[in-house]
Amino acid sequence: MTQHQSTQTMKPATAAKKLGVYLDATPAEFREGVVSRAELNALQAEPPEWLRELRRNGPHPRPVVAAKLGVSISGLARGGITEPLTTEQIEELKREQPEWLQKERATQAEVRKEAARVKAKQAERAAREDD
Numbered sequence: 472m473t474q475h476q477s478t479q480t481m482k483p484a485t486a487a488k489k490l491g492v493y494l495d496a497t498p499a500e501f502r503e504g505v506v507s508r509a510e511l512n513a514l515q516a517e518p519p520e521w522l523r524e525l526r527r528n529g530p531h532p533r534p535v536v537a538a539k540l541g542v543s544i545s546g547l548a549r550g551g552i553t554e555p556l557t558t559e560q561i562e563e564l565k566r567e568q569p570e571w572l573q574k575e576r577a578t579q580a581e582v583r584k585e586a587a588r589v590k591a592k593q594a595e596r597a598a599r600e601d602d
Contacts, residue, residue, distance in 0.1 A: 480505040490514060492525045493532045493555045530555035540564060543582075546575035 486506035487494040494502060498521055506514075514522060529535075536556045537544045547553075550571035556564075564572060 479508040481508075481511070482506075486511050486514075488532070490522065491532070491535050492522065493530045496525055496530050496555070497521070527558065529557035529559075529561075531558070531561070536561060540572060540576075542572065542575040542579050546571075546578065550575060 481489075483497070483502050483504065483506060484494050486501075487497055489511060518526070531539070532555055533544050533547055533552075536552065537547050539558075539561050540547070542550070550569070
């Protein structure tokens with residue numbers, strides 16, 4: 472009995488998310504088709520010029536914008552940023568340092584600090600249980 476392995480495909484939105492790009496900025500042929508796992512791997516291994524350009528200059532999706540600014544996606548929304556931003560717009564925000572960005576970066580730093588504290592405490596507890 473032979474098994475036929477079906478090709479895994481995904482919607483363009485899923486592929487764009489995995490590639491870290493804003494779907495509406497991708498070429499029409501990308502948005503209108505389906506992407507196989509092999510095609511996604513090929514795009515990641517050897518990105519075509521359109522993908523390199525999007526990653527370099529944007530517009531970037533909110534998760535990428537948040538990461539580049541060092542804030543959470545919720546922090547972006549609280550700061551009034553709901554649309555994708557270009558690299559230039561992100562750099563401008565970094566230079567201007569608006570009050571909301573300073574506050575959200577401080578909040579994000581506290582969240583990371585607390586997460587590290589909890590992780591250390593859990594590791595300590597696990598080490599005591601192993602003894």
